[in-house]
Amino acid sequence: MSTIEKLREVILKMKKKNITAANLTPEARFLQDLSFDSQDQTEMLVLAEEAFDISVDFQEVKNMATIAAAVEYIDKKAGK
């Protein structure tokens, strides 16, 4: 399973309104397109820690804006 597919599963587990796998595109912006607030983003990243067996440095992800940026960060942390 690719990183983005797995990340989609993580985000869908959060059961946020109006979010489906279809709108979790690489270009999707957390704030504007997915209506994520800072707590949503934190929740996603903590769940990603478990799903990808990584440790997130929350200082490094302050300005993470899109799904593609999240995928890039996760791949970097996972050593891919």
Add this chain to the structure above:
Amino acid sequence: MGPIVAGDTIHARIAGLGICVPDTVLTSAELAGRLGVTEEWITSRVNIHQRHIASGLSTSDLGAAAAQRAMEDAGISPGDIDLIIVATETPDRLVPSTACTIQNRLGLVKAAAFDLNAACSGFVYALTVGSQFIASGACKNVLVLGAEVLSPFADWSDEQTCILFGDGAGAAVLQPTGPDSGILAWNLGADGSGRDVLTILAGGSEMPITHQAIDEKLHLAKMNGQEVFIFAMRKVPAITEQVLAAIDLCVEDVDLFVPHQANSHIIEAVARRLGLAPEKVMMNLDHYGNVAAASIPLALYEARQTGRIKPGDLIVLAGFGAGLTWGAIVIRW
């Protein structure tokens, strides 16, 4: 410490519950007006619509009323109490303990008394400590309180924190029962490296109160909300699963999960991570706010009063907070 399973002879059970919240209510609409934000700004962040404010009442005022009601609920007299433990981070005074003040006010003539500070995990810590005195046979009736007056320690100009806090108290009477019910297991822990995540800097020996400290608002609560959220998400599901596994149970066996009422987003995220359906999660912070050590007994009481707890149910109480501290306790009701 890791999960600990209660012994196989005497367990401690909750034989009575009581609460007290002050009459004064501060709605989020009113608070929003003071802060220059909208009510929706507050409720969308923390889902708190109102909180009770002590307005001059002390922690012992609220605690004594809650304890009196818990004793009446258990059908016992003040003279029956062997020990009173008050979990609080907002004691009446640094010295003596708030437990001593309540002990005197209620006439708990034979009771030993002390306070315990494990912040928002305090009630779970205190229940665990109290249960040891029951299980050992040393005590027949132990009063355990979570009691807080947080409002004087909130920075009412800081909209990130003051919207959270409320005042109140809850009390439980512990009594002996057989090994199939009552408190079955617990899982306490701490990580003092996180002491700055949620703290009141001034007022203790490290930083005595000075005019400068007050001018800089160092006597008021400071919190890194994101750190608390990360900590809760990482820790609470793990300790809950561990303590259940220690007695060969799992999350599916839980009838009601009663977490510290920090904010609704944390509770919902923790519950999702555990795979708990919303109807198995107790939430009442919408009308009380975050009342630190008092939040779990306030929620437990309301759960019982509204029929969400029945005899034989498996209940998990889970606290987390400043310290950092955490604790989960499993009760067969």
